[in-house]
Amino acid sequence: MNPHLDEIAIDSQVVLKGSFLLVKRDTVRMPDGHSATREYVVHPGAVVVVPMLDDGRLVMERQYRYPVERVMTEYPAGKLDAGESPLACGQRELLEETGYTAREWAYAGAMHLAVAYSTEIIHVYFARGLTLGTRQLDHGEFLDVITATPDEVLAWCRDGTVTDAKSLTCTLWLQNVISGAWSLDWQPGEQAAQPG
Amino acid sequence: MNPHLDEIAIDSQVVLKGSFLLVKRDTVRMPDGHSATREYVVHPGAVVVVPMLDDGRLVMERQYRYPVERVMTEYPAGKLDAGESPLACGQRELLEETGYTAREWAYAGAMHLAVAYSTEIIHVYFARGLTLGTRQLDHGEFLDVITATPDEVLAWCRDGTVTDAKSLTCTLWLQNVISGAWSLDWQPGEQAAQPG
Numbered sequence: 001m002n003p004h005l006d007e008i009a010i011d012s013q014v015v016l017k018g019s020f021l022l023v024k025r026d027t028v029r030m031p032d033g034h035s036a037t038r039e040y041v042v043h044p045g046a047v048v049v050v051p052m053l054d055d056g057r058l059v060m061e062r063q064y065r066y067p068v069e070r071v072m073t074e075y076p077a078g079k080l081d082a083g084e085s086p087l088a089c090g091q092r093e094l095l096e097e098t099g100y101t102a103r104e105w106a107y108a109g110a111m112h113l114a115v116a117y118s119t120e121i122i123h124v125y126f127a128r129g130l131t132l133g134t135r136q137l138d139h140g141e142f143l144d145v146i147t148a149t150p151d152e153v154l155a156w157c158r159d160g161t162v163t164d165a166k167s168l169t170c171t172l173w174l175q176n177v178i179s180g181a182w183s184l185d186w187q188p189g190e191q192a193a194q195p196g
Numbered sequence: 197m198n199p200h201l202d203e204i205a206i207d208s209q210v211v212l213k214g215s216f217l218l219v220k221r222d223t224v225r226m227p228d229g230h231s232a233t234r235e236y237v238v239h240p241g242a243v244v245v246v247p248m249l250d251d252g253r254l255v256m257e258r259q260y261r262y263p264v265e266r267v268m269t270e271y272p273a274g275k276l277d278a279g280e281s282p283l284a285c286g287q288r289e290l291l292e293e294t295g296y297t298a299r300e301w302a303y304a305g306a307m308h309l310a311v312a313y314s315t316e317i318i319h320v321y322f323a324r325g326l327t328l329g330t331r332q333l334d335h336g337e338f339l340d341v342i343t344a345t346p347d348e349v350l351a352w353c354r355d356g357t358v359t360d361a362k363s364l365t366c367t368l369w370l371q372n373v374i375s376g377a378w379s380l381d382w383q384p385g386e387q388a389a390q391p392g
Contacts, residue, residue, distance in 0.1 A: 002258075002260065002267050004338065004340075005258065005259065005260040005267050005338050005339065005340065006260050006267070007260050007262050015212060015214060016211060016212040016219055018211060018219070018221060018235045019221070019233050019235060020233065020234070020235040020313070021219060021235045021236075021237075021313060023212055023214070023217060023219060025214060025215070026262070028262060030336055030338065031338050032336075032338075034336060036336055037215050037216065038216070038262040038263070039214045039215060039216040039217045040217075040262070040263035041217075041237065041263075041313065062198075062201065063201065064198065064201040064202050064203050065308070065311040065312065066203050066222070066224060066234040066236070067234070067236035067237075067310075067311060067312070067313060067314055067315045068308045068311050068315060068317070071198050071201050071202070072308065072311055074311070109354070109356055109359070110356065110359055111359050111360070111361045111364055112261070112264045112268065112359045112360055112361065113309060113310050113361050114263075114309050114310045114314060114316065114361075115261040115263060115264050115268050115270070115360055116261065116263070117216070117217060117237065117263060117314075118263055118310060118313075118314075119263045119264060120310065121264070121359075122361075140226055140228075140230060140232055142200065142201050142226065142227050142228075143201065144200075144201065154372075154377075157368060158305070158372070158378050160305055160306065163305070163306055163307050163308045163317075164307070164308055164311055165307045165308065165309050165310075165318075165361040165362060165364075165365050166361060168307055168361075168364070168365040168368055169361050169364040169365055169368070171368055172353060172364055172365070172367055172368040172371070175368070175371070175372075176350075176354070176371075181350075182354050
């Protein structure tokens with residue numbers, strides 16, 4: 001509790017129930033007792049996976065992202081289905097989008113994507129021991145699967161080839177995992193840690 | 197152009213003009229010729245500043261973020277005003293929120309925050325040669341200013357104290373700037389590079 005910072009909900013209403021976005025507008029009581037309005041996207045949460053091939057290369061995707069009007073270079077990611085665990089979501093998205101299954105998984109951490117206007121949390125998993133099968137893209141999903149060395153990915157983060165915030169955050173993890181500064185608890189998939 | 201990935205706008209309408217959020221719903225033509233719907237937040241863009249004190253400590257903020265229901269630890273940031281340059285925005289937000297002015301500025305790069313449902317781009321600036329004056333918080337803005345060493349910030353990124361995606365991305369820059377792997381072009385404020 002931080003009474004000089006916290007905001008307390010007084011009222012909440014749905015202001016947009018779109019085909020993709022759910023937006024709420026809440027009235028809140030601020031620390032000074034005044035009230036204010038907060039509008040935000042209600043998001044089910046998501047998972048992003050850093051897939052490491054046996055030769056050290058990373059599996060990434062190139063996908064057109066309409067809101068930013070460009071093809072983005074990103075790690076595989078997707079939204080949680082209802083009732084789905086983050087690990088199961090990561091395994092599903094990796095297979096669907098890239099065709100890879102992984103022998104070992106490690107939970108890294110979480111990020112909040114757009115704290116001013118979205119509830120979205122993204123859980124970061126690492127995957128290794130990869131085996132390539134057949135990808136199963138959703139209807140209407142178009143993306144290229146690419147591979148790159150960690151040095152290439154880091155250069156892309158610096159030169160503006162990678163500008164996706166979740167992928168930049170994953171690369172902070174990647175760099176520190178590779179250097180040994182941050183360790184991961186690798187486990188066979190079904191035993192990998194889940195977010196607390 | 198990536199004709200096997202790109203989506204072309206066919207129609208666009210505003211579906212929410214809220215007190216804070218503007219949401220559009222577009223119809224697009226996909227690479228296979230079918231059409232699909234895209235809903236997204238239209239955002240003016242933003243700037244985040246990594247302010248480095250002369251002793252190497254970073255200036256950060258603790259602020260309650262209602263959508264994620266917690267106090268977040270973040271670098272100073274804010275939205276672009278109409279017609280405002282990213283550098284002027286960074287200078288303004290740093291002063292308003294923390295009270296600091298900076299002698300030198302360096303443009304690092306850009307990130308896209310929520311590529312699936314927002315147009316938001318955030319420009320990353322570094323600031324040094326800091327002088328503390330008086331902060332000028334907006335009415336109804338409540339936040340604590342803190343300082344931390346780079347090692348502390350990195351530990352916070354690992355242990356889940358920092359989960360804000362823009363701040364995690366800034367820390368990727370910070371780590372590589374401090375190591376010397378990524379160089380910055382420091383300039384007096386009015387001469388600092390602007391995004392291209």
